[in-house]
Amino acid sequence: MASVQDQFRAYLAKHNLKVTRQRQIILDAFLSSPSHLSAEELYIRLRKKHPNIGYATVYRTMKILAESGIAAERHFGDRQTRYEPNTGEDHHYHLICEECGNIVEFEDLQIDFLLQKAASAHDYTLSHRRLEIYGRCPKCQNK
Template sequence: MTYKNSFREYLGKHGLKATRQREVILDAFLSAGSHLSTEELYRTIREKNPGIGYATVHRTLKLLAESGLAAQRHFGDGHTRYECSSEEQHHDHLICTVCGTIIEFENPGIERLQEQVAARHGFVIEQHRLEIYGRCAGCLVKKEKKQAI
């Protein structure tokens, strides 16, 4: 319930209104898996709420991102994706190029080295993005089996 309340709080502070649609979209966003696109969430919501329009899903996801509840991610497929970002700290992604699985990870060592690199160039970091693309354990096994045949 904390999520709903913090969204309501954000809405209130910004003179925005708590509507049924926003609640439905927030619920769907929270219960669906992470890293989903507007299109995917829209389709999920449509199943139970045929009245909610694409534009509203799009706007609400942007709102969630602005409020800090969601984080936008851009992977390579041309779709903006959103993940729950609430209290968690920054994390990066391992992405399987075969099955599309996305794994989150954190690595303070990498972050520290990034700071060093930035400092060396006189940069002050605002944010960063690290994506590692490769084959996940499962897909590596499948590949071996395929070759064995």
């Protein structure tokens, strides 16, 4: 399988976009940061070490990463687009704290099974699934 770096370069070449140092830095930062960051959060993380990289560049590069299939876009009800590595076949689910925005990922074979069953019951084949559960995290409950 092609590496993420190869995938990135191939996508840029195909769309006549240059492999710039800034784009490369943003890709590396995305891959080494915690999951579910917005473009703005990634920009803030980058700013200290790379003050020459502007928010617009981070924003556009994250769009490129999403279009190329390297990143998956997620929306968790706060109007922010968040990104996580797109690992294709895995299907994890999300718990989102409505107070502090903390996001927990989990996997659950029983949920997988139930979603598969629901699709089959309607004669659908299942391509991907998405589940978000909103509530309050343990920290916020104890405030």
